[in-house]
Amino acid sequence: MISVRGLRKHYQVHKRPPGLKAALRSLVHRDYTAVKAVDGISFDIQPGERVGFLGPNGAGKTTTLKVLAGLLHPSEGEVTVDGHVPRFREEAFLKKIMLVMGQKQQLLWDLPPSETFELNRAIYDVPRLQYKQTLDELVSLLELEELIGKPTRQLSLGERMKCELAAALIHRPRVLFLDEPTIGLDVSMQVTMRAFIKAYNEQTGATLILTSHYMDDVAALCPRVIVIDKGQLSYDGSLDALVQRVRPEKRVVLRLGQPVDAALLTPLGKVVSHEPGSAVLQVQQDAVNATVGRALSTLPVTDLTVENAPLEEVMSELFQEGKARRAEAAREEVPA
Amino acid sequence: MSLRTSLKALPTLLRIGFSEAVAYRAEMIIWVLATTMPLIMLALWSAVARGGPVGRFGQAEFTGYFLAAFCVRQMTSSWVAWLVSYEVKQGTLAMRLLRPISPLLAYATEVLAGIPLRVAIVLPVLGISVWVAGAERAVPTSLGGWGLFALGIAGAWLITFYLNVLLGTLSLFLESSQKLMEVYMVLFFVCSGYMFPVEFFPPGVRTVMEWLPFRYQMGLPVELLTGAHAAKEAWALLAAQWAWVAGLGVVSTVVWRRGLARFAAFGG
Structure with a gap:
């Protein structure tokens, strides 16, 4: 077409x-x-x-x-x-x-x-x-x-x-x-x-x-x-x-019944955000099952979802990559 | 757009154009008030003629001439140059170019659709002219005379339209064609017969005027309306006018097409 x-x-x-x-x-x-x-x-x-x-x-x-x-x-x-x-x-x-x-x-x-x-x-x-x-x-x-x-x-x-x-x-x-x-x-x-x-x-x-x-x-x-x-x-x-290419990691979004200490979240994955009633963790794809299991057993979880990274972040990272590539290329073009 | 599709679409284009003209009626009335220069010139030249006629113009002739000039301006005015220039700058010309109809035809119908409202202003003014100056100095007294005037006013409308297209299109080549439009308006006022009859120019300058398009935009239709020419002379002037129509038609269309290749469709 x-x-x-x-x-x-x-x-x-x-x-x-x-x-x-x-x-x-x-x-x-x-x-x-x-x-x-x-x-x-x-x-x-x-x-x-x-x-x-x-x-x-x-x-x-x-x-x-x-x-x-x-x-x-x-x-x-x-x-x-x-x-x-x-x-x-x-x-x-x-x-x-x-x-x-x-x-x-x-x-x-x-x-x-x-x-x-x-x-x-x-x-x-x-x-x-x-x-x-x-x-x-x-x-x-x-x-x-x-x-x-x-x-x-x-x-x-x-x-x-x-x-x-x-x-x-x-x-x-x-x-x-x-x-x-x-x-x-x-x-x-x-x-x-x-x-x-x-x-x-x-x-x-x-x-x-x-x-x-x-x-x-x-x-x-x-x-x-x-x-x-x-x-x-x-x-x-x-x-x-x-x-998948830009952000292969997954987000584990937790709704919490009561506030938890940050120290309990850190071992589960990278803490993207932490509020009194919720937390978002970033984990490698192959670690999702283990992280979900540990979260359910160690934290007062009322709801849990596994998501991709927000598209805005994916795009932003992609554009930053492009910018860095162009800057690198420009540096290589400048004679020593 | 094919001729058949254009003709089929024309009644709708004109009807919607008329609806727009009605929606902008207040604006039109203000514009009419802004085009009362012939009435001012009428007062001025009538005062001059009080001391004796100027050439063939006594007070009655001046009345017939300037009221006719007022009417011709209402019927032949065009704002396409400003519209094109604005749409090029704003990038809104893009919306016209997306449609399967020539933008020039669309502009033309927008201007033509406003004419019925203008006729409503023109008719009483012509009536006053007949009453004050006498029918023979205000309107053609024969069917043939009306026919010549119809050709003259159509030619004047087309020359004005094409000059507007040309000036507006220059904004695709220059950063702004606004100043050129101002120069054009000054030339139009002075050279067209709008402020005084073209025959008041000295013979040498008048010859130059005959070779420029402005005289055919205003002076000629006014003269045809007020019966200033015998048929043979009128036909010769109409031939010159329609040569301008053909020439400007070709030039403005070519410039328009070349200009479109430069259109950057800025703004979103």
């Missing part, structure tokens, strides 16, 4: 130091720096896959999504989406895709969302009957009955995002790019959005690529993740395998 080969997107960015002198100098001489937003990444995505696109701020995630959606022209490389070259922005291509950006809106600000839906029906040339069926489904699944008649400006952020998503799906895109779709939403709205996005993928078989800084979005939606850092691909595989 999606094929990316050696994609590069470089920008020339004007740089100048602060101050009047630098401002005057820039009138006659401008210094430009090449920024490598995306620097030679390749991957394939099969029809119906749900893929998380992860990376720290400025890693090149959104740039890649914008190239895939045909908004940006690549500096180098080959990109195809369902047989189309995105930068040509062919009508058939644009009718198959949609990019939802949590920080941008397509809803008409001073008109009710129903007007944007109708506009999209006309623009995407959706037959009336199909439009009605799709809209009824979206209204019911996203609980939009009360919202679609109110001016967009009067909707809350969460309400607006639900309507944004509905507007994006009126033409039933086969490829859905989601750029931080839950940004700024409360926890309950995030859960609603995730459930809806997953249901859409399962019902329609649409391919889905998601970027999000909320790891819960990724964990709930994406069996596969692609990690890019400083424009380069640093991981492509299953989320579970990523966690």
Whole structure:
């Protein structure tokens, strides 16, 4: 469905130091720096896959999504989406895709969302009957009955995002790019959005690529993740395998009936946190059974769960690894 | 987007554009108040004409001319340059580019959809003009005259639209095209016949004006509305106007397409 080969997107960015002198100098001489937003990444995505696109701020995630959606022209490389070259922005291509950006809106600000839906029906040339069926489904699944008649400006952020998503799906895109779709939403709205996005993928078989800084979005939606850092691909595989690679240790989370002394916890494993009513231990995978047995026999445990390390920590460690690698490479490049 | 799909979508685009225009009616009224320069110029030139006609313009001719200028401005105005520039800077142009419809067509329908509301302002002003200046100095007195005016106002609208597209698109090449828009507005005010009829320029300067697009944005439709030209002369001027339409259409579309390759879709 999606094929990316050696994609590069470089920008020339004007740089100048602060101050009047630098401002005057820039009138006659401008210094430009090449920024490598995306620097030679390749991957394939099969029809119906749900893929998380992860990376720290400025890693090149959104740039890649914008190239895939045909908004940006690549500096180098080959990109195809369902047989189309995105930068040509062919009508058939644009009718198959949609990019939802949590920080941008397509809803008409001073008109009710129903007007944007109708506009999209006309623009995407959706037959009336199909439009009605799709809209009824979206209204019911996203609980939009009360919202679609109110001016967009009067909707809350969460309400607006639900309507944004509905507007994006009126033409039933086969490829859905989601750029931080839950940004700024409360926890309950995030859960609603995730459930809806997953249901859409399962019902329609649409391919889905998601970027999000909320790891819960990724964990709930994406069996596969692609990690890019400083424009380069640093991981492509299953989320579970990523966690196993970066943080093979497990977390044993204990709920305690009464406070215990720290000295009782230390022999069981690395103490990650210790509160009067709870404790979290980090142990090697092969020591989990033994640790659980000892904890149950020596501590006033009321509840116990074994978990992977939080995804946020896994990602943070992965990005730190990348940073350290780059620093090392830079040191090696400096002549002695 | 194919022509067939565009035509099918057009009524909905215009209807929703009209709904937006109605939603922004207060803004439109303020804009109308800001375009009363012809009324100020009318007062000024009428005072001058009190001492005797200026060329072919007596007080009645000035009334017909400047009220027509006010009406033509309402019908041909465009804010696409500012819109494009804003959307490029904010990155919101991305949302337009995702849709299978030419953004230029979308901009055009947004501007066109506001015209019915403007007609509601224009009609009473034309009525006043007929009453004060006399029908022969205010509106065409024959069907053919109305036809020439219709061609003239359509050409003026298109030139204004394409110049706006061109100026707005320059923001894809320059860091900001706002100052260029200000320069354009000054040239438009002075060279188009908005502040005074183009025929008041000395002969040499007037020849230059004939070769610039501004005169075809305002002066020509005003002159056609007020019956200033015989049919043969009107056709010659319309030919020059539509040559500008064709030229600017090609140039603005090419620049737009080249500019899109530079679009960085900043902001999220």
